[in-house]
């Protein structure tokens with residue numbers, strides 16, 4: 001235990017065998033304390049030459065199966081993922097002085113899952129998914145606005161905008177999940193869960 005953080009990872013080391021339960025507890029707390037986007041995470045990918053790239057995305061679902069985000073399947077990040085499914089995520093909740101790092105491999109979510117999430121989005125966001133060729137070069141902003149107008153004309157019925165086949169979700173299946181708590185004098189607490197071959201999670205404490 002330390003003075004800045006009332007949580008105690010050392011206690012979890014003795015007691016908590018399920019990293020998803022701990023993730024859920026921290027995430028719920030972050031929803032109460034973060035000023036915005038508690039579900040924002042840094043997503044690191046690497047291309048086929050091992051060159052890394054990192055950007056923020058929003059976590060839209062999580063369960064024991066993994067951590068889900070949505071994006072354009074022709075974007076830079078999706079190109080990396082198709083070549084190299086090893087990715088890493090990092091959450092940092094400033095209000096809580098906590099970090100969670102996740103490493104694993106990625107697969108696609110089902111079409112049904114993607115449709116359900118896509119259809120829950122605002123009309124403008126669904127049109128945006130059609131209009132933006134994410135990560136490609138724009139001649140100017142007008143090119144994008146024209147594309148948005150065209151897709152609004154093509155899909156005027158707000159209740160009936162199909163999901164583009166190049167827009168869907170990825171799910172990260174974790175092999176490692178590390179919880180980090182800020183401590184006094186930089187004596188932080190780190191608890192890492194590692195998936196073993198029998199699919200059970202083993203825990204280790206790491207030096208800060």
Ligand SMILES: Cc1cc2nc3c(=O)[nH]c(=O)nc-3n(C[C@H](O)[C@H](O)[C@H](O)COP(=O)(O)O)c2cc1C
Pocket residue numbers: 037040053055056057058059069070071072075076077078134135
């Ligand atoms: C807080 C925040 C959340 C974001 N969420 C998403 C997201 O869920 N999906 C997405 O495609 N881009 C999201 N973005 C934009 C990405 O960071 C990035 O600019 C975009 O996906 C293109 O990345 P890429 O060229 O590496 O593929 C978000 C940006 C920020 C700052």
